[in-house]
Amino acid sequence: MSPILVGPLAVAGLSTVLAFLIAILDKFLNNYGQLKISINGGKKELVVKGGSPLLGTLAAEGIFVPSACGGRGTCGACKCKVLTDVGPHLPTEMPYMSPKDIEGNVRLACQVKVRKDLEIELPEELFSIKKLKTRVERIKDLTYDIKEVLLSLEGQTIEFEAGQYVQLVVPPYGDIPESAQRAYSMSSRPSDSAHVELLVRLVPGGIATTWVHKFLKEGDSVEIVGPFGEFRIHDTTASMICVAGGSGMAPFKSILNHMKETGAFPEKEIWYFFGARTTKDMFYLDELSALAKAWPRFHFVAALSEPKPEENWKGDVGLITDVLDRYLQGKIDKKKGLEGYLCGSPGMINACINVMKKNGMTEDKIYFDKFA
């Protein structure tokens, strides 16, 4: 053998032996075996295989903690209380933790590995969350960038409150090598437990929205996880001031149809402000106008921020916050009290909260579903 080859071959041989040793050691040293997870003071006990992140371990046992990034540690949604000492918070967790979270042992379930028996606390409602296999029954274009997607649960059912959301499981596709999950509010009525309807607006560069808009077809199988969320109608007699833009329409479609169908909360007056740029961005206009005619306590205010002369728009004009301000100042009866219900981008929500506060509404009576 040439002496030139001896060095590289020796290094290659040594590397192979070391890799083999590491693999063997990893198998034995990182084999945590069967471990116990005790949830909510022993109300639920799980026996699981150790070594994996808590988020995935719980999901394998049918307990779905909300996560918008699929466990990559970039959304901060999968917070839960870990009472067992599992070491200090990781740098990947810190951006999502308030001092109160840190003091209360709140952790990101996707960043904590199950390496010993754990005691954790989870909201009870997570136990009723299911993973459902669905089939796409219909995809309808509402505008050039918003699609209405109707999913059939094919014999399964879902129980939810109007205003809640599900996580859509996006499989690997095109250049996307990994599955991801994204949250979408349900626009369907709770009484139709055999279907889930979602409104999805195309976000440039968005993984889930690109999949829905460019890859998903009628007849395809889709997994969803849910229901999640605290956004729901509050049982009071106060009038509802609802504001949305774009696909923020979804929870309100569900809420309005549910209230009309069941006659729920009969004392509540409902004002619904919906903003878009031009008529090309507006949808469900006829349906909501017809609903307002047939349902005296429902008032629908559609506004365009940049109507073109040729559109001959007869409705309100301006940014939705300006329109809301005008109505709150002179057209809405405040005698029964007002509650705010908002769904949209953080910018829209913050701007609406400012307008509502300026008009005497209190922040504790403003409920919202922020996209972010």
Add this chain to the structure above:
Amino acid sequence: MKLRPIEKDAFGRMGPGTITAQGFLGNDSRAPEEIIAEDEMEFARLGLDFEAVADELENLKIEGEKGLGEPLTVGKLLIQTGDARGMLPCPYGDGLHHKNAVSVRLADQPAESCVEGEDMLVFSDLSIHLLRVHHFCQGRGSPFRLEPALMARLVKER
């Protein structure tokens, strides 16, 4: 080109599935250091300055945010800002940025005929940071690629 350890680590985090599912390199066959070097040359050729262009993108985002999530006409441009849940770390490890997407295109061009990266610029807070601090415009084929010629064209139309 010899890479510094910080660059080596950063480039290792730019592939799909580490920080974002898609990664930062798109289908570009060039190494990250080549992408940066070639874009720096393109910036010089177009007479652009990284800091100034990053400021312009920041301003476009601020203007677009006034649309409250809906598209908004700003001069000859149409800007739309959107948000997602969470934060993204910079691959170079020097900061966390809110997950968002700002799209900018000519207002008179119908959305249906727009091609991302060719007629429409898409960027986030992280893209602005990568441009400003690291001169990294991302690889070709990345949805958030900041093509220097397109940036020069759109920024001029503002």
